[in-house]
Amino acid sequence: MGQYVAPLRDMQFVLHEFLNVSEEYKGMPRYQDVDADIINQVLEEGAKFTQEVLFPLNHSGDREGCHYDAATKSVTTPKGFKEAYKQYVEGGWAALACDPEYGGQGLPVVLNNSFYEMLNSSNQAWTMYPGLSHGAYECLKEHGTDEQKALYLPKLVSGEWTGTMCLTEAHCGTDLGLLRSKAEPQGDGTYLISGSKIFISAGEHDCAENIVHLVLARLPDAPEGSKGISLFLVPKFLPNADGSVGERNPIFCGAIEEKMGIHGNSTCQMNLDGARGTLIGQPHKGLNAMFVFMNAARLGVGMQSLGLTEVAYQNALVYAKDRIQMRSLSGPKAPDKPADPIIVHPDVRRMLLTGKAYAEAARAFSSYVALQIDRELHHPDEDVRKDAADEVALLTPVIKAFLTDNAWIATSEALQVYGGHGYISEWGMEQYVRDARINMIYEGTNTVQSLDLLGRKILMDNGAKLRKFGEKIKAFVEDNGLDESLSEFVTPLGELGDKVTKLTMEIGMKAFQSPDEVGAAAVPYLRVMGHLVFSYFFAQMAKIALEKQDSGDKFYESKLATARFYFARLYPETAMLIRQARSGASNLLALDADLF
Amino acid sequence: MGQYVAPLRDMQFVLHEFLNVSEEYKGMPRYQDVDADIINQVLEEGAKFTQEVLFPLNHSGDREGCHYDAATKSVTTPKGFKEAYKQYVEGGWAALACDPEYGGQGLPVVLNNSFYEMLNSSNQAWTMYPGLSHGAYECLKEHGTDEQKALYLPKLVSGEWTGTMCLTEAHCGTDLGLLRSKAEPQGDGTYLISGSKIFISAGEHDCAENIVHLVLARLPDAPEGSKGISLFLVPKFLPNADGSVGERNPIFCGAIEEKMGIHGNSTCQMNLDGARGTLIGQPHKGLNAMFVFMNAARLGVGMQSLGLTEVAYQNALVYAKDRIQMRSLSGPKAPDKPADPIIVHPDVRRMLLTGKAYAEAARAFSSYVALQIDRELHHPDEDVRKDAADEVALLTPVIKAFLTDNAWIATSEALQVYGGHGYISEWGMEQYVRDARINMIYEGTNTVQSLDLLGRKILMDNGAKLRKFGEKIKAFVEDNGLDESLSEFVTPLGELGDKVTKLTMEIGMKAFQSPDEVGAAAVPYLRVMGHLVFSYFFAQMAKIALEKQDSGDKFYESKLATARFYFARLYPETAMLIRQARSGASNLLALDADLF
Known part of the structure; x- marks a missing residue:
């Protein structure tokens, strides 16, 4: 079912020859020991994990999809997903770019970003399980109380627990000001939250022992519209003080969606029936707190699309060298064969080069923005941090929309290289196109x-x-x-x-x-x-x-x-x-x- | 599951106000009685059939797909398809534009073309069962022997039997010169044909009592390459002289493909193990004979894409008027509601108008080409026929490639209008995108x-x-x-x-x-x-x-x-x-x- 080889040479070109990141890191105390050797070693290990563990589950995960059991309201992920997640946690991958204060490895965003390209090339649907955790981690770290941080961050960093964003309701996606979920304060610092959410990626699954839901809802005294929305932390299981999981919280998956692609990821309808939660950040300022999450998520969606562009291109290239069909217009190029490999045809090259060019430019671009995030977070000079933050703000919507539109084009061209075989599930190409389509929609439409x-x-x-x-x-x-x-x-x-x-x-x-x-x-x-x-x-x-x-x-x-x-x-x-x-x-x- | 209303007003605009076809037909003996009333009546009946019978089966057909039974090598079409096909035959729809000599109604290609737009809007996968018959009909009428015509054409015209084109083999699609299927002459005017074909649309199904396969294969004395290919008529059941079906011919379906879309149509691997056939046209000239089929088929693929563009646009329009989300940038347009319908947003209109413009231009264009085909076939003036034929030759590849690329764009924009809901199968939009993708590939890639x-x-x-x-x-x-x-x-x-x-x-x-x-x-x-x-x-x-x-x-x-x-x-x-x-x-x- 195709192949994936992480493009380490091109990644190294971008990080070392173009951006020269280890030079940059010498000026940032947090990263001053991150030299080229460390970077290359992590990339190589990442390549092994994604190529050997995740990629083999990509096509089978698409074909099998997730299973919902109405009796227990539980979701079973496709065969092999749970075991792969266990390996991911054991390998310490979840902690890669997290704060050592909470058990993280403290490596740069740039490196995590390259790793996410590989994860997504090998299996976008699987990657969304840990991918959403990272957003929850960032949001809690920025806006959580000390207690929330102490209880939840180590579990998110280790990957033992995963996270979600519960924003969308049936009647509102883009326009969150319309949302109706309610939060009733209980006078003890907790709230009972009720409402219905849809399109919750990884909302319920069997990979982790607990799920940390970040839920938008309204307090009783909330102003109307988007200025009356608060953010709550609502765990699937209420944790005990020692970090073990306790009582089941009434936030249940009511159904999973049948959709065009990313079948291996559970897209859940979540029903909250007085689920207990705690406030994150200030009352009515939930959207502000969520924006931290959204920005990371938007870069993440760009990486999903870069990943798909790369893997679709790689497979189309192998096919174009192997498949023989017609002679070159300028005379036989493989006279010993009954026809020439199709890579001799100019238009097949146009399709291939579209994928190659979009992937290479996206890799340079997203690595550059990731480096700006590293600067924004850890550069000692405040002016540099401010400039970097401005660039990240400017370029994040470009990463999200431009890369996802391009992936839609490039994966479709890669499919076309296969001719009729591209339309057949067995070859794996049509899955890349179907998976790519969601990226233009979620985390804010293009x-x-x-x-x-x-x-x-x-x-x-x-x-x-x-x-x-x-x-x-x-x-x-x-x-x-x-x-x-x-x-x-x-x-x-x-x-x-x-x-x-x-x-x-x-x-x-x-x-x-x-x-x-x-x-x-x-x-x-x-x-x-x-x-x-x-x-x-x-x-x-x-x-x-x-x-x-x-x-x-x-x-x-x-x-x-x-x-x-x-x-x-x-x-x-x-x-x-x-x-x-x-x-x-x-x-x-x-x-x-x-x-x- | 959405809606479809045949765009009769726009069809009538194109046929009567723009092309003025009934004036044209007065100059063609074959069609001189075809006035606007007849045309409108057929369009209205066609609209009823497609809206009421076929459209309700589109989404369910996609979800269910076709079933292959390995024991009997038979294919069952999705629930309702067989019954709808029966209604189609009983309604005389198969005979619409066929020659009265073989039981056809002798109506113009223009009218058949408009009907095919409706068929494809309502159900592309279903439409491929009768759609391929029409190509077989044209090919036999042009190149068949009198005996072949007498035996097969009335059955194809009535729709009792359907047709296929068996061209592609696993190692050759575009490059038919590489094909390997063999035909052994038996000395009695028949041939025993052996080989394996793939991607045979409607190759096996349960809608008709017999299937007329048109098969490309090589005679023993064939020159190499594309100049050594002959065309054979290979029926699923050998017909008796009275037109009843006789012995089962060893041309069997070995498997059906899992694919990105058109799940309701069976895409078959066909194995011929000494199947008995007769030659169509001259030995080694099979590709020439097949081209008649291919040209009709290419216009047909254009109509598939026009159909999808229209129905996807219609549904996106209904959604855009209904769904409320955010206020217009220039101030509330529906102040009585909590938000404005999304059709107020300029970019939503851009998406909608893309579909509307592509559909309306494609309708005018394809109707124009269909009228040129009517002229080519039935105009009394030879110069007019020649000029029309030249235009059809010039414009057919444009119809095929431009309309199918546009449908890929327009159906995807229509999906995007729905936001996240567009990605969910239940809404029906993602099926249009998946179905549209094949049109850029088959009948000659773009x-x-x-x-x-x-x-x-x-x-x-x-x-x-x-x-x-x-x-x-x-x-x-x-x-x-x-x-x-x-x-x-x-x-x-x-x-x-x-x-x-x-x-x-x-x-x-x-x-x-x-x-x-x-x-x-x-x-x-x-x-x-x-x-x-x-x-x-x-x-x-x-x-x-x-x-x-x-x-x-x-x-x-x-x-x-x-x-x-x-x-x-x-x-x-x-x-x-x-x-x-x-x-x-x-x-x-x-x-x-x-x-x-």
């Missing part, structure tokens, strides 16, 4: 991401964050613009930078007339931003590859060819996107809803 | 279509067919270019026409240097052609709508808004595509296969 980027992150601070990031690009263009060997990369980068500046100002002006202009431009605008980022990273990587191409290592030749493909074939999307973003709101709003 | 268009249909006849079609567009632009009210439509159409001319010449020149340049440009080139066609049809429809917009019928307002949306939001894709097509082969071919 439309929501685009409004977050253009409305909140750019226009609401008068473009300050964008300007700071743009100055980096400008400096790179100016430093390298006269280098002839780089001009094929730097010139289009510089041009796009100018176009983004102009486009942003135009939309900003139009937004004064009607805020609908922002809504009408946001989705193509985000993809233009995505291409600006990818152009920037490809140009930088190409510079390194040019410098090293005489080393004899063919890796650099491949990197250069991929960058050239990107500028020739993917970058031109900006010509379409800018026209769309500029076309305004009237072509969308003119028609009365009744006349659709 | 890459194959693009090579057929650019290589065979355009460059190989020095652009003659394209020039003739282009002259029509040019005449329209010249006739209407000075009309100010039309310039928003006609100007971009004229510009794109000029660009296509220039691009075609450029690629033609490059092709002299290397044929790989054709392969490198073909896919984006085909989509540019698709947009030229859509621009042409939208401009013509907008002209009619402008003339009639004061009639008080709001339909014309909607048509104009859709055309404006098309030119503002979808047409700009050409800016990307032309850059891609022009970027040449080197960005695809430079990298050694080992360095991917």
Whole structure:
């Protein structure tokens, strides 16, 4: 059922040759011992675990799915998932980037991020069980009381317990201001919470002894709308003071959803019938507390899509070299065979290179943002921390939406390489496409991401964050613009930078007339931003590859060819996107809803 | 599970107001009695059948799938499929556009085409059972012996028997020259055929008493490659002279495939173990005979995708009006409700209008091509027949590839309108996306279509067919270019026409240097052609709508808004595509296969 080999060489190129992370870490006390050797060792171990333990369960997990037992309200995960989770906990993987204060290994976010790429390449559905725990960990660490931290964090860090986010209700997903779940204070610091939640990933399962639900609900005195939502910690089993699990809390799974993909992950309807919980953070400030979780989760969704892009590409590549069909248009390339391997055909190469380019750029981009998170959290200089935080805020919606849209394109192209076999379940390709589709929806739809980027992150601070990031690009263009060997990369980068500046100002002006202009431009605008980022990273990587191409290592030749493909074939999307973003709101709003 | 209402008003607009088909038919003896009343009556009956009988089986058919019984090598279709097929036969639907000589109703291809849109909107998987029969009918009518025709055509026309195309083998799909199935002549005009075929849609099922397989195989004296392939008629049951079914022929289904979608249709592995067949057409000329089938099938695949685009759009529209979530950015539009219906949001409208525009243009385009087929077959003037045939040849690959790519985009956007609910099977949207995916692959992948268009249909006849079609567009632009009210439509159409001319010449020149340049440009080139066609049809429809917009019928307002949306939001894709097509082969071919 296909194959997966973690792309260690490209990961190492990004971390060591491009970002030079261990140099960076020398300046951060928390990470000063994290050198290239440690990083490579963890990556290699991560590769083994994901290739050998998780990947073999990916297809079978999709075919089998999760089982719900109505009598016990319990969920059984697909064969092998529970055992793999046990190995994950025993291997200490859950603790990788967690705080040593709670039992974590204290390794950088960058490393955890690379590990998550591998996890998702090998098994996205499985990865969502530990993946959601990490968000709960971050949220509790930031907003939890000392007691909550002491009781829950060590268990989340070890992986003995997993976490969830219980936000969505049947009538509200994007618009959480409409939510109806209620929390009644009991006067003892606890609350009894009642309501119904849907689409709760990993809401119930058999991998861990306890599940820590983070639940949004309203207090009795809550203001209406999104300013009246509080966040509660609601464990499946109420823990005893010694950390052992006690009484079963009435938060039960009522059903699991049949869905397009990620069949191996349980998507649960959760019913709370006076379940006991404690408040996280301030009353009515639940959404603020949840945002910590959401940002980590959005980067995580980007990594899901990078993972799928990579594994789908790898498999399509193997097939394209193996499958023989037709002769090359320019004459036989394998005259000893009855036909040529299909990788000789230009359009098959276009499909493959689309996956390769999207994966490599996404890897550089997401590793860069992860490094910014490391800076934001642990750099000794406050200005550096602040700048890093601004960049993370600016780029997170781009990671989420651009990478997930790209994965939808790239996994579908990888399927197409297989012809009819791509449509057959047995080959495994169609699962990647189905799994990839959810990433454009959850943790804020891609439309929501685009409004977050253009409305909140750019226009609401008068473009300050964008300007700071743009100055980096400008400096790179100016430093390298006269280098002839780089001009094929730097010139289009510089041009796009100018176009983004102009486009942003135009939309900003139009937004004064009607805020609908922002809504009408946001989705193509985000993809233009995505291409600006990818152009920037490809140009930088190409510079390194040019410098090293005489080393004899063919890796650099491949990197250069991929960058050239990107500028020739993917970058031109900006010509379409800018026209769309500029076309305004009237072509969308003119028609009365009744006349659709 | 959603809804489907056949878009009769838009179909009637296309057939009567735009194409004015009944005027056309007055000049064709075969169809001279086919007036608007007859057409509308058939459309209305077709709408009832598809809405009431087939649509309710679509989702359940997907969930249940087909069942294979290894002991009897038989396939059971999902609950209700067999009964619906019986109603289809009893209603005379199979005979709609067939020759009265064999029991057909002799109605135009245009009408059959509109009916197929409805069939596919309501149930693509079911529609493939009768859909493949129609191809077998056309192939036999064109190339069959008198005896074959007499024995098989009445049964195919009535729908009592269904048909298949048995082309693909495990090692060859696109490259049929590699196929290995053998046919041994028995000296009595029959052949014993042995081999294994895969991906045979409707290869075995329980809807009809007999199945007429059209099988490609090699005769003992066959030359190698694609010039040594012959076509055979191999019935499941050998018919007796009176048309009753006789002996079971050893062509058995060995397994059915698990696949991404169209679960209600059986995709069979067929094993022939000395199955008795008769030759269709000339020895070694099987591919020529098959092409009749393939062309009809390619238009049919386009109709599958139009059908899916329409039904997915309809459902997304209902949801977008019903679902309330967030306020409009420009202030509440439904202040009496806790939130606005999501159709107020510009980006939701973009998604909806994408489906609406693609469906309406595809409907006009495919009806136009169907009318050209009617002309090709039945116009008394030979020159008209020849010109029509040329246009059908030119436009068939565009119908197949452009409409199927668009449906993949539009069904995915329709899913996205539902947010998380779109990913859940219960809502039915994800099935449309899964079903749509196969259409880009079968009956020649979309890459194959693009090579057929650019290589065979355009460059190989020095652009003659394209020039003739282009002259029509040019005449329209010249006739209407000075009309100010039309310039928003006609100007971009004229510009794109000029660009296509220039691009075609450029690629033609490059092709002299290397044929790989054709392969490198073909896919984006085909989509540019698709947009030229859509621009042409939208401009013509907008002209009619402008003339009639004061009639008080709001339909014309909607048509104009859709055309404006098309030119503002979808047409700009050409800016990307032309850059891609022009970027040449080197960005695809430079990298050694080992360095991917």
